Amino acid sequence: MPTPDAAPADDLALGDDLRAFVDASPSPGHAVAELARRLTAAGFTELAETDRWPLSAGGRHFVVRHGSLIAFRLGSGPLGDTGMRLVGAHTDSPTFKVRPHADVRSAGYRLVGVEPYGGGLWHTWLDRELTVAGRVVLRSSPDRPDTALVRLPGAPLRFPSLAIHLDRSVREGLTLDPQRHLVPVWDGDLGEEPGLVEAVAAAVGAGADDVIAHDLVLADTQPAARAGADGSWIAAPRLDNLTSCHAGLLALLAAPAGERTQVLVCNDHEEVGSGSMAGARGSFLEDVVRRLATATDPGDGEAVHRAIARSRLVSADMAHGVHPTRGERHEPAHQPRLGGGPVVKLNANQAYATDATTGGWFRERCAEAGVPVQSFVMRADLPCGSTIGPLTATRLGIATVDVGIAQLAMHSCRELASALDVPLMVDALAACFSD
Secondary structure (H helix, E strand, O other), X not given: OOOOOOOOHHHHHHHHHHHHHHHOOOOHHHHHHHHHHHHHHOOOEEEOOOOOOOOOOOOEEEEEEOOEEEEEEOXXXXXXXXXXXXXXXEOOOOEEEEEEEEEEEEOOEEEEEEEEEOOOOHHHHEOOOEEEEEEEEEOOEOOXXXXXXXXXXXXXXXXXXXXXXXOHHHHHOOOOOOOOOOOOEEEEOOOOOOOHHHHHHHXXXXXXXXXXXXXXXXXXXXXXXXEOOOOOEEEEOOHHHXXXXXXXXXXXXXXXXXXXXXXXXXXXXXXXXXXXXXXXOOOHHHHHHHHHHHHXXXXXXXXXXXXXXXXXXXXXXXXXXXXXXXXXXXXXXXXXXXXXXXXXEOOOOOOOOOOHHHHHHXXXXXXXXXXXXXXXXXXXXXXXXXXXXXXXXXXXXXXXXXXXXXXXXXXXXXXXXXXXXXXXXXXXXXXXXXX
């Protein structure tokens, strides 16, 4: 049997870059650090919220608030006269968060206490090699920073399945109690091996007593990979929604500067409702927009309102590709396929922020860029998920369109998308930035 031809290398190059981005981003903090690294390499400079911002036309900057990042390129015109073009995404994904008192002992094992974060397909995390990643807060010391990112080497954690011989009812369906069953094994309880806190402290060059708090999550250790008969699929954790962060970043770097200010916002905590200082319900984006308006339109108290009225936001999150064996779960006339281009997402009950004006505007930008467009709506008898789009549109009053790349296995420990969609989405978002 002949081997299927591989997809053209040029079509897969950005997919390979996405795989590298995902591998570098096992937690929202790491995702922000990778975004910041790439922005800095492209000539953007970091600003602190506590400082005064020396802004001028054409300036390229970014600012970080915990697990969120906003990057912008100031246009040549005042915000109130030109408005902005914005792309929004989120840095978090369904996972497990480590509890403050994480040392659990049971049946001769040491385990790590965790709780589910977001709405994951938790059975997909069973029997996978896992590690811990995130942020630790350290006791103040003159020779080290107060916070540090950490990712433990190897694969120290695992959720082992129960053998079918001990529970034959699993044939009728697997039920997992998150409190009792989803507690990952660390090692055998021999009383001598270091526990999680000791391992994390050693990884950042500190003592266990110096770790005073942490914000840690579990992460799959298997690298993102090419998949599919022609190698054009991407199998990876956290595609929802690091894919959109990656595409938004590349689009911002590719778009030419113009009169309008261009903004990329990557929020944390979308998977749990966005209700935080770093989430889309918080003030982060509004705070930055107000500072930009003040800098470009000094003395005009209405500048921020005029700017928002002239602006467009593309809320970029992943979309549901039609399932190969469960097609009945999709609306028959709206079945996006992997590799078919960006998906415009609509919902009559405003779970997505798209309306005729914003959806039409996005389709026009895609047509200018030669990018095909698909549509998604949820079946009328099924509830619909949501994004940062409606939240940001509500808080700022900004015209918003919800779009995404089609994928399979959304919220699984390991998801699937097409590398062919990556350059299409980058081109579409770059066209929106350039409008």
